[in-house]
Amino acid sequence: MPELPEVETVRRGLTPVLEGATLKRSLHRRPDLRFPFPDRFAERLDGATVLRVDRRAKYLLMPLSTGETWVTHLGMTGRFTLDGDPLGTFEDVVPTQGPHEHFVACADKDGVLTRLGYADARRFGFMGLIATDQVENHPWFKDLGPEPLGNSFSGSHLVEAFKGRKQNIKVSLLDQKIVAGLGNIYVCEALYRARIAPTTAAGAVSRPKLERLATEVRNVLNDAIRAGGSTLKDFANVEGGQGYFQHSFDVYGREGEACRTEGCKGTVARIVQGGRSTFYCPRCQKG
Template identity: 85%
Template structure:
């Protein structure tokens, strides 16, 4: 499933083409993805101008001139694609996509037309239209904690959130009410960089370690975004390219391989926590 860096990569890829563009020729090719498309979805998007594209946790939020916000969650295999038309116009029909493409539209930015497609082989993604002034109160968002790259996220926040918490710190960091958007890959990497065992109860981690953890969470996410995210199986950016951060993993997916910490003789181990694989160095992460 795309995690925060992958969704942010998609947002940055869509922004130059869609912000300020007017949508037209919107076509929805099936009634649902994970959930049904909103009622009259195509008609409500037709003629709307995209004012801004934001990201909240693992959601994309396209703010529209109609007063609504178009919400998209990529699920496991959701993918936006862009196909520019160098002549500035599409003759006849908009070019067609593959069999798993369920949504298509044209975006007109100052006469430059771009075909926007959304494909989703497993259909675990979903889309919604919510009045913009009601987004924060919507059930998809009203429970979310601070953004890990935002000003509200810090060591102090983790110290307060984890006080007295007996659950292990790995699973605690995946709790979206504590930190919004963190996923399995980047939690493993941040804990390794911080020297914290994923088995430790969150409330037992010292304040200095939590301060360092907050810093390393930011660093690992920034590093991943600069690399275009991680492509393990399905993820691709809007141009169809892959992310490259998977080549920089210190622990994730490296079970049985040597620890990369200098002078460490440990071997990366894999355990299961909360139904998900955790990778760590038992020697470095005490």
């Protein structure tokens, strides 16, 4: 599933084309993805201008000139694509590409037309239209914690959020009510960088270690964004290219391989926590 760096990579790819563009000839080829498309979805998009392309946690949000916000969650295999060459020869219907492309539209920016497609082989993604002034109160967003790259996220926030918490810190960091947008890959990497055992009770981690953890969460996310995210199976950016951060993983997916910390003779181990694989170095990350 695309995590925060991958969604942010998509956001940055869409922004130059969609911000300020007017949507035309929208079409969805099936009635639903994970959930049904909103009523009159294509009709409500057509003629709307995209004011911005934002991200909240793992969601893409596009506030529209109509007073609604177009929300998309990529699920596991969702992918937006933009045609590499501007198009100006559309007929009545925007062309679709492949059996898994379920939504398509034309973006008109300063008279230049670009085809926007959304493909989703497993259809775990979904789209919605929410009144822009109600987005923060919508069930998808109202309980989300702070953005890990925002000013509200810090070691002090983790200290308060983890106070008295007996659940292990790995699963606690995946709680979207504590931190919004963190996923399995980057939690494993951040805990390794902070030298914190994933099995440690969240409430037992000292303030200095949580301060370091907050810093490393930011660092690993920023490193991944600079690398265009991680492509393990399905993720691709809007131009169809892959991310490269998977080549820099210190622990994720490296079970049985040597720890990369200089002087450490440990081996990366894998355990299961909360139904998800956790990768860590038992020598570097002690309880």
